Amino acid sequence: MMLTDENKKYLLTGNEACAEAAIQAGCRFYYGYPITPQNEILTHMAIRMPQVGGTCIQVESELAAINMVHGSAAAGARTMTSSSGPGISLKQEGISYLAGSELPCVIVNVQRGGPGLGDISPSQADYFQAVKGGGHGDYYTIVLAPGSVQEAADLVYDAFDLADTYRSPVMILGDAQLGQMMEAVVFNKKCEPDSFKKEWALTGANRRKRNIVKSFFSVQGELEEFNAKLQEKFNLIKSKEVRYEEINTENADIVIVAYGTCARICKEVIMKNKLPDIKVGLLRPITLWPYPSQIIQEIAGKVQAILTVEMSAGQMVEDVKLSVLGRCPVHFYGRTGGGIPSPKDIIKKITEIISLKENTTCMT
Numbered sequence: 001m002m003l004t005d006e007n008k009k010y011l012l013t014g015n016e017a018c019a020e021a022a023i024q025a026g027c028r029f030y031y032g033y034p035i036t037p038q039n040e041i042l043t044h045m046a047i048r049m050p051q052v053g054g055t056c057i058q059v060e061s062e063l064a065a066i067n068m069v070h071g072s073a074a075a076g077a078r079t080m081t082s083s084s085g086p087g088i089s090l091k092q093e094g095i096s097y098l099a100g101s102e103l104p105c106v107i108v109n110v111q112r113g114g115p116g117l118g119d120i121s122p123s124q125a126d127y128f129q130a131v132k133g134g135g136h137g138d139y140y141t142i143v144l145a146p147g148s149v150q151e152a153a154d155l156v157y158d159a160f161d162l163a164d165t166y167r168s169p170v171m172i173l174g175d176a177q178l179g180q181m182m183e184a185v186v187f188n189k190k191c192e193p194d195s196f197k198k199e200w201a202l203t204g205a206n207r208r209k210r211n212i213v214k215s216f217f218s219v220q221g222e223l224e225e226f227n228a229k230l231q232e233k234f235n236l237i238k239s240k241e242v243r244y245e246e247i248n249t250e251n252a253d254i255v256i257v258a259y260g261t262c263a264r265i266c267k268e269v270i271m272k273n274k275l276p277d278i279k280v281g282l283l284r285p286i287t288l289w290p291y292p293s294q295i296i297q298e299i300a301g302k303v304q305a306i307l308t309v310e311m312s313a314g315q316m317v318e319d320v321k322l323s324v325l326g327r328c329p330v331h332f333y334g335r336t337g338g339g340i341p342s343p344k345d346i347i348k349k350i351t352e353i354i355s356l357k358e359n360t361t362c363m364t
Helices: 014-024 039-052 062-074 085-100 127-131 149-166 176-180 222-240 260-271 293-300 316-324 343-363
Strands: 009-013 029-032 055-058 079-083 105-111 142-144 169-175 182-186 244-247 254-257 280-285 287-289 305-310 330-334
Touching: 009 014, 014 039, 014 105, 014 149, 014 169, 014 176, 014 182, 029 039, 029 062, 039 055, 062 079, 062 085, 062 105, 079 085, 085 105, 085 127, 085 169, 105 149, 105 176, 127 169, 127 287, 142 149, 149 169, 149 182, 149 222, 169 176, 169 260, 176 260, 244 260, 254 260, 254 343, 260 280, 260 305, 260 343, 280 293, 293 305, 293 316, 305 316, 305 343, 316 330, 330 343
Parallel strands: 029 055, 029 079, 079 105, 105 169, 142 169, 254 280, 254 305, 305 330
Antiparallel strands: 009 182, 142 287, 244 280
């Protein structure tokens, strides 16, 4: 299957779109281990990588996958791995090593229900794992949350660019629903794998100065100095790379904060005007790290309440509360273990919030 025609639409799953976008973005080294619901990424890479002169290896474990990514990234290649919750957990030590070595790569997490082995249904319960570092040490990964199959492809392109710009791992945080659903996709970007100049890479030192890639600092004070440098980089990312989508947030009574699949469902509630007597808006974070705290803080000063909707027991809601800083009430509605909120569920929750607000006003 050759997907090379620009501006031509292809009907693909979210997983296939992520894989193909990575190839179009110049990724030539992919390492993965089978786990539902992301297996289509591995399958697509196995078919397409030989066609473009790339390497796809089905490795013996998730540990092997992330360490092979480390090697390819150190050599200056665009490289990617993918998995789902349990597999990402196994990769966390390697992700910390990548962050500590300042090596760019892309990691796709197609979330499934948990904890433990869980099930293969959609979930958003890996939010903490993704945005709080996940592994050991003081670090962050840039986390991008697509809301459609097309956006999944677009964000994979961006993920490779961001990874190279900041020499940092970047995670695409999807879920089983987005990974398995099919939508039309256009691939309108293309990069050659040898077009990225990385003067720091380990490419052989016969014609350049010696490069060192490491995350171990044995001299007293060196590690603290390096961590200070990392924090400067993270602060720069927070100042430049925040992304979000706003819908009807001006003059809204209630603003919903949701990402990924949940945001799609919330959009239906708003766009189909299912609550005509209540003005409802949506703030959809696209970068989960860095988080769009400033815009949420501004919205909180103008609305009656904020509702966070997640496919979890309540994870992103903590970042929403930290952003709001008490300016308005923050409510939560979540489903766990593969449960997906319905428009009816969200409408019922909003109605309860308005009713609670009215009763509180009458009492005072």
